[in-house]
Each structure stands twice: as C-alpha cells, then as structure tokens.
Amino acid sequence: MEEAVGRVMEEAPDLVGVLRALYKAVRERVGGRDPHAIVLDRYMPKGASAFKLGLRGGISPLPLGRLEEAVEFVRRLKAPRVVPSEEIPIDLKEGSWLALPLGRRGGALLVRVEGKVPGEDLKALKELFSKVAGVVEACIRLNYANDAISDLRSMIKAGVLLSSTLGLERLLSRIMRHAEEITDAEASSVLLLDEETGELVFKVALGEKGEEVKEIRLKMGEGIAGWVAKTGRPLLVPDVSRDPRWARWVARKVDFPTRSIVAVPMKVKNRVIGVVEVINKRGGAAFGARDLQELMALASFAAIAVENARLYRKLRARISLVSRELVEANKKLATERSLLLAVVGGMADGLILTDMAGRIKFMNPVAEAAFRVDFESVRGRKASKALLRPELEELCQKAKEEPGKVVEREIVVEEPERRIFSARAAVVSDDRGRPRGIVTVLSDVTAWRELADMKTEFVSLVAHELKTPLTSIKGFVQTLQADKEGLFSREEREEFYGIILSECDRLLRLINELLDLSRIEAGKPLVVRWERVRLRPVVERLVEVQRAST
Structure with missing residues (x-):
C-alpha cells in the first residue's frame, strides 16, 4: 500500500492521474474483470457526469443517467x-462492483470484480483511500478553481459578444x-x-x-422546451427516448436523431421570454451538471440581448415617432x-422687442x-443707446414697474x-407668468395730429365767418331798437332791414356750405344748381354791409 500511496502522490495535482493511480492499486489488490473503471463525479473536466478510466490514455465520457442518485448512493457508503449492480441506480453491467467513495463531495470509483472481496483487502483499500483522501480533495478543489477560471473566461467572452453587435439574430x-x-x-x-400567440x-x-x-x-408546455418555458425551471435530459416530455415529432420532421438535451429558461425580471437549449453532446456522452450551469449563465446573457434588442426597437420606434413629431412641429413652427x-x-x-435689461431682440421694418x-x-444693444431715445428707456422702465398694464407716451422724431x-x-410673460421682455408698439399719429390742428384752425375760421354777419345783424337791430324818436326815415329803415336780410342769407349760405362739407365727408354727392347772377348788385350789397358794420 505504501508504494500505491507514493504513486498517487506523484500524480498530484492531476486529478485524472491520481484516479488512474488509485485504479491501478485497486486492480493489483483485488483484480478486476474489465479493463476500465467507472468514475462518477459532477465536477470532472468538461462536466462529464460519468466516464470510463483505463490504465493508459485519457478519459472517455459515458452516457449514464441518474447521476445524482448514483453519487448520493455511493456517498452514503462512507467506505x-x-x-x-442492481443496487446502483445507473445502467451497469450485471455483476458485482467495488464502490470506492472519493471524498466528501460525492464522487465514486466503480470497479467490476468477480465474487466477493476478502475483508482484509477491503480494509487495505480503506486504509489507502483514507491516506490519499487529502490529495484527492486537493485535486478536486484545484479542479473547482480551474472550472471557475474557465467559467469566468466563458462569461467574459459572452460579455464581449453581448456588446459586439446590435443585431439580435447575429x-x-x-x-x-x-x-x-x-x-x-x-x-x-x-x-x-x-x-x-403564446407559442415558442x-x-x-x-x-x-x-x-x-x-x-x-411549439405550444406552451409542449416538448422539453415548452415544459421549461411553462415551469420556468431548467432541465437536463441525458436520454430523451426515456423522457415522456420529449416531442418526438420534431426530431422526425427534421430527421435529426436526438439523444440528450439541456434546456434552460431565458428570464427577464422573473418573466420567461424564451428557452435556450443544446442538443447531443459530441462523442456520444451525456450532458452533465456543469453543462447545465454554464448554459444557464449564457441564457442570462441571451435574455439580456433579447431584452436590449426589444428596448432598442422600442427606443428606435419612439425616436422615429418623436423625430416625425419634431419635424412636423418644426414645420408648423416655421x-x-x-x-x-x-x-x-x-x-x-412699428414694433420693438427688448429683454428685461432693455437689449433689442427684434425690430420690424x-x-x-x-x-x-x-x-x-x-x-443685442441697449435700445436707449442704439436708437438715441432715452424716452424709450423711460417708457420700458415704467412698463416694468407696472406689469400687466399698458403704458403710453409720445415720441417725436425730428429727422x-x-x-x-x-x-x-407692456411686459411679455411666459406660460409660467415669468417676465421675458417688453414689447413696444409705435403708432405714427403725425397725420392725425395735423388733422386735429386743421380742425382747430377750421373751427376758428368758421367761428370768425359766423361772427361777422351776426355782428352786422346785431348792430342794425340795436340801432333800430334805439330809435325811439323816429330819427330814421322810412327809406333808411328799409335799407337797414335789407342789410339784415342780406346777412341772414349769408349765414344761411354759410350753414349750407358746412352741411355740404359734411355731406362730402360722408361720401354723399352734392346737387349743383347753375343760375345766372348779376355781379353789380352783389358787390354793392357787400360794400353797404361793410360800410354799415364799420
């Protein structure tokens, strides 16, 4: 046994080498019917759930199911x-098998033997396995570390793939x-x-x-992928022919022989959005627990990719919609x-827009x-300086002091x-009521002011024209009223009455002329009456009126 222990130590830290040394020691001690042993472990290289181990060469995966049950069965043996063969829950050749537990993690070495193994041989093997248990455990731990490094590299690569393209299918x-x-x-x-549709x-x-x-x-619940999507649980099927959930018609339709499947759900916020599956391990082996774990990690990346793609499509659609709305808004705004x-x-x-500091923002022609x-x-310049109008600044300052009101004043331009x-x-405010500027409207009232002056002059002229005949009439009437002794002859009185009548006619003509002017302003036509006039009597009458009034 000491020699066997030495050979085991020499093979460390290679787990396969250590197991091969152990197998050789077992063969030398108890013999064996088969050239290969069977190793059960959920953490072996490449995730092999079971493989055969010869005295030379590498390892060969075995498509054995019910691995977890078999490992648990051997772990309970403790020695x-x-x-x-019928007691071990995996498909083995009939006969007796020497089961040798490999540490606390549930691994086992199975060697087919003939008949019973003497108690002293079992005791020697127990002693051997107890002495190398630490080495086996260290090799398994190293295997864990290598697996973790491999998983990390795999995840890093998946992360790189995730950021490599936005095309979902690619x-x-x-x-x-x-x-x-x-x-x-x-x-x-x-x-x-x-x-x-609710279909996969x-x-x-x-x-x-x-x-x-x-x-x-596939409908929800149909086939292995449908079952995974419906339950949200991962599934490892070493032999699909023995699983009732397998949809045989799919394999027949595409003429693809299916032996084993690993299927895991793709989830986003605990909601299943799809399923990822790998089919048939190369070399005829069965998928193991590590395959399942690695595929679950990749399924998380795939779910992120799908969700990112969907969000990207929604974002593009939203951006497209917003862009169209923005284009329409810009067109409308323009x-x-x-x-x-x-x-x-x-x-x-005229219109001038200034900010609250009095800087010019807009002017119309x-x-x-x-x-x-x-x-x-x-x-951008100050209105008072750019336009040389301090009164404009005073007007804006007054508008700022009285927001909400329209202030007014006159500005005279000489050149x-x-x-x-x-x-x-008046102050201009935004939709929140904040003052944003001051708008000033300039109305040219020059013509109105000139018209007002003309009206004033016209009224003065009319008053004068009315006053002259009225003064003459008043003078003759007062003269006639004052003649109590009858100093004026009948001819003189008739002359005075004629002058009064003539001045009344003059007033009547003046009033008719004002009415004609109003009719012209109202756009009404004048009726022109042509008649012959003797100028001598008209001139003589004017001379008499003037003489009488002076």
Whole structure:
C-alpha cells in the first residue's frame, strides 16, 4: 500500500492521474474483470457526469443517467464496499462492483470484480483511500478553481459578444456558437415566446437542420422546451427516448436523431421570454451538471440581448415617432414663424422687442425706418443707446414697474422729417407668468395730429365767418331798437332791414356750405344748381354791409 500511496502522490495535482493511480492499486489488490473503471463525479473536466478510466490514455465520457442518485448512493457508503449492480441506480453491467467513495463531495470509483472481496483487502483499500483522501480533495478543489477560471473566461467572452453587435439574430447566433463550444454540443437553438400567440418560435437554430427547425412552433408546455418555458425551471435530459416530455415529432420532421438535451429558461425580471437549449453532446456522452450551469449563465446573457434588442426597437420606434413629431412641429413652427414675421413685417405700426435689461431682440421694418437703423446692426444693444431715445428707456422702465398694464407716451422724431409716434409698452410673460421682455408698439399719429390742428384752425375760421354777419345783424337791430324818436326815415329803415336780410342769407349760405362739407365727408354727392347772377348788385350789397358794420 505504501508504494500505491507514493504513486498517487506523484500524480498530484492531476486529478485524472491520481484516479488512474488509485485504479491501478485497486486492480493489483483485488483484480478486476474489465479493463476500465467507472468514475462518477459532477465536477470532472468538461462536466462529464460519468466516464470510463483505463490504465493508459485519457478519459472517455459515458452516457449514464441518474447521476445524482448514483453519487448520493455511493456517498452514503462512507467506505469501500462490494455492491450488486442492481443496487446502483445507473445502467451497469450485471455483476458485482467495488464502490470506492472519493471524498466528501460525492464522487465514486466503480470497479467490476468477480465474487466477493476478502475483508482484509477491503480494509487495505480503506486504509489507502483514507491516506490519499487529502490529495484527492486537493485535486478536486484545484479542479473547482480551474472550472471557475474557465467559467469566468466563458462569461467574459459572452460579455464581449453581448456588446459586439446590435443585431439580435447575429448576436444570439454568436452566443449559441459559444454555448456549443463550451458544452461540446452538436446543435443548439434559441426559442422566443410569441406574446400574441403564446407559442415558442425558433429565433436561432444552429446545426445541420437549423433552417428546417426554424419553421416549427411549439405550444406552451409542449416538448422539453415548452415544459421549461411553462415551469420556468431548467432541465437536463441525458436520454430523451426515456423522457415522456420529449416531442418526438420534431426530431422526425427534421430527421435529426436526438439523444440528450439541456434546456434552460431565458428570464427577464422573473418573466420567461424564451428557452435556450443544446442538443447531443459530441462523442456520444451525456450532458452533465456543469453543462447545465454554464448554459444557464449564457441564457442570462441571451435574455439580456433579447431584452436590449426589444428596448432598442422600442427606443428606435419612439425616436422615429418623436423625430416625425419634431419635424412636423418644426414645420408648423416655421410656418407660424413665417406667418408671424409676415404679420409683424406688414404692420403699419412699428414694433420693438427688448429683454428685461432693455437689449433689442427684434425690430420690424417700420420701426427700422422710423429710427433710421438696421436691426442686425443694433441687435443685442441697449435700445436707449442704439436708437438715441432715452424716452424709450423711460417708457420700458415704467412698463416694468407696472406689469400687466399698458403704458403710453409720445415720441417725436425730428429727422429726416418731423414725425409723431404714440408709443405703447407692456411686459411679455411666459406660460409660467415669468417676465421675458417688453414689447413696444409705435403708432405714427403725425397725420392725425395735423388733422386735429386743421380742425382747430377750421373751427376758428368758421367761428370768425359766423361772427361777422351776426355782428352786422346785431348792430342794425340795436340801432333800430334805439330809435325811439323816429330819427330814421322810412327809406333808411328799409335799407337797414335789407342789410339784415342780406346777412341772414349769408349765414344761411354759410350753414349750407358746412352741411355740404359734411355731406362730402360722408361720401354723399352734392346737387349743383347753375343760375345766372348779376355781379353789380352783389358787390354793392357787400360794400353797404361793410360800410354799415364799420
């Protein structure tokens, strides 16, 4: 046994070498009917659940099912023991098998023997296994570390794949090729849940029958993938022919022989969105627990890829919608702006927009012409300095002091010709009521002011024209009233009465002329009456009226 222990120590840290040394020691001690032993372990290289181990060469995976039950059965033995094949819950050749537990993690070495093994041999083997237990445990731990490093590299590669492209189908294809590589699978596929029909659709299918598989749809709960999608639980099936959940018609339809499947759900926030599966481990072996774990990790990446793609599509659709809305809004804004500029530009009044600091933000052409400036040359400058109008600044300051009200004053421009403007200013606020600027409207009231002056002059003239005949009439009437003694002859009185009558006719003509003027202003036509007039009597009458009034 000491020699055997030495050989085991020499093989460390190679786990396979250590197991081969142990197997050789067992063969030398108890013999054996088969050239190979069987090793059970859930943590062996490449995730092999079971493999055969010879005295030379490497290891060969075995497609054995019910691994967990078999490992648990051997773990409970706690010591080397000969067990009939029917007691071990895996398919083994009939006969007796020497079961040798490999540490606390549940591994086992199975060697087929003939008949019973003497108690002293079992005792020697127990002593051997107890002495090398630490070495085996250390090799297994090292295997764990190597597996962890391999898993980390696999996840890093999956992360790199995830950021390599935005195309969903291309990205999923890359992830599944990676899944085939690390699980050593012959084929793989990604099925996504169609939310409208509730069916599973093959989004990506790799392998020789990939294109044919894409035409197939599975109902929820149908087949192994449907069961995984419905329950949300991963599933490892070493032998699909013995699993009632397997949809045989799919394999027959695409003519693809299926031996084993690993299927895991793709989840986003605990919601199943699809299933990832790998089919048939190469070399005829069965998938192991490590294959399942690695595929679950990759399924998480695939789920992220699908969700990112869906979010990306939604974002693109939203951006497209917002872009269209923005384009329409810009068109509408441009139209409204053009209309506003046309309205403002076509205003008869001048318009000046300043900010709250009094800087010019806009001027229409009328305002430019009124102050003889170009808007671009005064943009952003203080209105009082750019336009040389301190009264304009005073008006804006008063508008700021009385927000919500319209303040008004007159501004007189002397050059190039005298113009009078009625300036009205008010504060402009945004939809939140915050003051944003001051708008000033300049109305040219020069013509109205001239008209008002003309009206004043006209009233003065009319008053004078009315006063002259009235004064004459009043004078003659007073003269006649004062003649109590009858100093004036009948002829003189008749002359006075004639003058009074003539002045009344003059007043009547003046009033008719004013009425004619009102009729002309109202747009009504005048009736012209032509008649012959003797000028001598008219002149003589005017001379007499003038003589009498003076």
